[in-house]
Amino acid sequence: MLLAHLSDTHITAGILAGTPAERCYQAFKRVNALDPKPDCAVITGDLVDRGEHTEYESALQLLRMLDIPVHVIPGNHDHAPRMLEVLSDSGFVREAAAEAGRCYYRVDYPRLRLFCCDSSVPGHHSGELGSTQLAWLDSELRRDPDTPAILAMHHHPVPSGIAAMDRGVLSDAPALEGLLLNHPPLTRILIGHLHRPMAAMFAGSLLVSAPSTYRQVFLDLGGGQKGAFVDEPTGVLLHSLAGATAVTHVLPVQHSGPPIGDF
Numbered sequence: 095m096l097l098a099h100l101s102d103t104h105i106t107a108g109i110l111a112g113t114p115a116e117r118c119y120q121a122f123k124r125v126n127a128l129d130p131k132p133d134c135a136v137i138t139g140d141l142v143d144r145g146e147h148t149e150y151e152s153a154l155q156l157l158r159m160l161d162i163p164v165h166v167i168p169g170n171h172d173h174a175p176r177m178l179e180v181l182s183d184s185g186f187v188r189e190a191a192a193e194a195g196r197c198y199y200r201v202d203y204p205r206l207r208l209f210c211c212d213s214s215v216p217g218h219h220s221g222e223l224g225s226t227q228l229a230w231l232d233s234e235l236r237r238d239p240d241t242p243a244i245l246a247m248h249h250h251p252v253p254s255g256i257a258a259m260d261r262g263v264l265s266d267a268p269a270l271e272g273l274l275l276n277h278p279p280l281t282r283i284l285i286g287h288l289h290r291p292m293a294a295m296f297a298g299s300l301l302v303s304a305p306s307t308y309r310q311v312f313l314d315l316g317g318g319q320k321g322a323f324v325d326e327p328t329g330v331l332l333h334s335l336a337g338a339t340a341v342t343h344v345l346p347v348q349h350s351g352p353p354i355g356d357f
């Protein structure tokens with residue numbers, strides 16, 4: 095099974111709408127052109143930039159350009175209730191059964207349980223899953239425990255080393271870690287928010303962040319409190335799943351090109 099992982103599309107409206115939409119479209123075209131075609135795509139948050147209704151209308155049009163099933167979760171730039179209002183009918187998101195206005199849900203594929211979680215907290219840069227969602231996740235992980243599982247959310251539960259981004263770390267990461275350690279390791283934990291690819295171990299599972307399809311965050315490991323964007327290529331991740339194991343590939347979108355010869 096192949097799963098495309100995209101993040102931080104930051105679709106917006108008004109005079110600055112062109113660049114994120116165009117770059118998102120390029121990323122979608124890159125995914126659509128893959129052969130074999132991925133079975134599904136996950137977008138790990140910050141679908142839009144300001145959580146506005148009109149931004150979600152634009153995002154909906156773009157999402158329809160992907161040729162495969164897409165599962166979307168909110169990030170700190172999103173507004174989960176508005177996202178649900180505009181996208182629910184399309185099937186790209188689903189409201190949590192246990193918490194009105196929050197967007198977490200489970201998707202079952204023949205050999206994969208995909209847990210799409212909502213770490214967004216309205217009005218805050220940082221993230222939190224909350225006790226209700228953690229209880230839901232714990233109970234869902236107990237169902238079909240022999241089927242491989244992937245957890246997707248926006249915020250990073252381990253510090254990245256980029257101080258400006260680590261102010262937005264998942265606040266209840268210790269509770270999530272304790273919960274996950276009571277279950278078999280996940281095949282992957284997929285995150286966004288960092289606007290650059292990163293891998294780390296968390297609760298015995300490999301966590302990977304997808305680059306942004308819009309713009310990347312400067313890798314400042316020197317403790318700078320002020321973040322910056324950098325002109326590095328946009329991209330997507332492709333997770334190739336085989337049973338409970340996976341291989342993760344990084345596919346640049348900007349600066350990418352066709353094969354240039356055999357070897």
Ligand SMILES: [Fe+2]
Nearest residue numbers: 102140171287
């Ligand atoms: Fe973002």
